[in-house]
Each structure stands twice: as structure tokens, then as C-alpha cells.
Amino acid sequence: MQPIYLTFDDGPDPSFTPRVLDVLAEVGMHATFFVIGKQAQRYPELIRRAVAEGHEIGNHSYSHRHPWLVSERTARAEVRHGAQVLSDLLGRQPRFFRPPHGRMRPCMTDEAQRWGARTVLWDVSAIDWGPLGRAERIEKRLGAIRPQDIVLMHDGKNKHNRPEELLRVLPRLLQHLQQRAMRSQALA
Ligand SMILES: [Zn+2]
Incomplete structure (x- = not known):
């Protein structure tokens, strides 16, 4: 089996994250969730469940403000505050950051x-938002998707994401990956 790295951004979300976790559990695959700090504060039980099931949690800033539209001081605080929320929940600093x-x-x-976090973008985007989603x-x-790819998807709605559309195809995608001898792992 060749590794790929599914990543889900903008959660945790009480209606979509549990469904994504269920689909992953069914095939025994793991992923990385780049969570928004204030969402993680609101739904800590979803972070705990993801960790307990072997997934990785990454920092996606505290409140998802656009990096280019804030002062440097605010931009740094968004990273730091997001990391703080996660270190409180995880008992260690998050290892990955995605702006x-x-x-x-x-x-x-x-x-x-x-x-202590490495900044990670992606190789393939699902574009699971807006009119194309x-x-x-x-x-x-x-x-x-090819072996080793990091794949961007969303389990949180934020404003324009469409996790409900993603969930319609996610189970089939995971089966298809298995048939092509690929397997999602958490970033490491
Ligand atoms: Zn995002």
C-alpha cells in the first residue's frame, strides 16, 4: 500500500466531523484535521475523538482570518493562540500548521x-466549496490523487465549504483508493 495524506480543514463541526470520522473508521484509514482554534474550543470532544481514533490534529489558526489582511502582530497571534488551544487539548504542541x-x-x-510546527499546504485540492464544489x-x-499526495478537503462549513457534497463521494473515494493500493495516513 502506498501512502497518501487526506487533510480536512475548518472543523471541528458537530454535524460533519463525526460523519467524516465514521467513514475513515470504516476503512481503517487516518487523516489530519487542520482545525480552527475557536471551533476546537467549542467542540473539544470532537478533537478528543479524532485523536483517540489515531488522527493527527493540525493548527489552522485561531479564527481563520485572512493572512494577508491583518497586521503582523495579529497574524502571529492567530498562529500562537491556535497552537495554545490545541496544546491545552492535546497535552503537546501541534506538529503542523496550515495558514x-x-x-x-x-x-x-x-x-x-x-x-514546533511545520507549515504544510497540499498537492491536490477537492475544491469542495462554492459553485465548483x-x-x-x-x-x-x-x-x-497519486501516491504521496497531500489532499485538501473540508469537514467544516466555515462560509462557503460544502462538506455535505464531499460526504456524498468520500466513502466511494476511499474504496477507490484501496483498489488502487493507496491508503490515507496521518501526516507524520
Ligand atoms: Zn481553511
């Missing part, structure tokens, strides 16, 4: 590194 919207900003990468289109895009 909101995938918008890189050196001060955020630097701040993440200060707290329909189940059939998502499934077609995910057909392009």
Missing part, C-alpha cells in the same frame, strides 16, 4: 516554527 486559505505569510510560518466535480478531481 487560512493556504495564503503563506513568512511571519506566520516563523511563528508556527517557534512553537458539487459532488460529481469533487469526485472527478480526486480521481487525480
Whole structure:
């Protein structure tokens, strides 16, 4: 089996995260959840469940503000505060950071590194949001996954994400990966 790395951003979400966890558990695959700090504070039991089931939790900032539209001070605080929330829940610092919207900003990468986290983007995006985020289109895009790819998907709605569309194709995607001898693992 060749590894790939499914990642789910913008949760935890009380209606979608448990369903994603159920689908992963059914095939025994693992993923990384890049969570929004204030969502994690609201739904700590979802973080605990994901960890207990062998998934990795990454920092996706405290409140998902756009990295390019805030001061450096705020940008750094977003990383630090997100890491703090997660270290309280995990009992250790998160190992991975992904900036909101995938918008890189050196001060955020630097701040993440200060707290021991590596900044991670992705290779393939499901584009599971907005008008392009329909189940059939998502499934077609995910057909392009190759071994070692990091795949961007969303289990939280935030504003425009469509986890309900993703969930329509996720079980089939995981079966398809198995048939192609690929298996999702948590980032390590
Ligand atoms: Zn996000």
C-alpha cells in the first residue's frame, strides 16, 4: 500500500466531523484535521475523538482570518493562540500548521516554527466549496490523487465549504483508493 495524506480543514463541526470520522473508521484509514482554534474550543470532544481514533490534529489558526489582511502582530497571534488551544487539548504542541486559505505569510510560518510546527499546504485540492464544489466535480478531481499526495478537503462549513457534497463521494473515494493500493495516513 502506498501512502497518501487526506487533510480536512475548518472543523471541528458537530454535524460533519463525526460523519467524516465514521467513514475513515470504516476503512481503517487516518487523516489530519487542520482545525480552527475557536471551533476546537467549542467542540473539544470532537478533537478528543479524532485523536483517540489515531488522527493527527493540525493548527489552522485561531479564527481563520485572512493572512494577508491583518497586521503582523495579529497574524502571529492567530498562529500562537491556535497552537495554545490545541496544546491545552492535546497535552503537546501541534506538529503542523496550515495558514487560512493556504495564503503563506513568512511571519506566520516563523511563528508556527517557534512553537514546533511545520507549515504544510497540499498537492491536490477537492475544491469542495462554492459553485465548483458539487459532488460529481469533487469526485472527478480526486480521481487525480497519486501516491504521496497531500489532499485538501473540508469537514467544516466555515462560509462557503460544502462538506455535505464531499460526504456524498468520500466513502466511494476511499474504496477507490484501496483498489488502487493507496491508503490515507496521518501526516507524520
Ligand atoms: Zn481553511
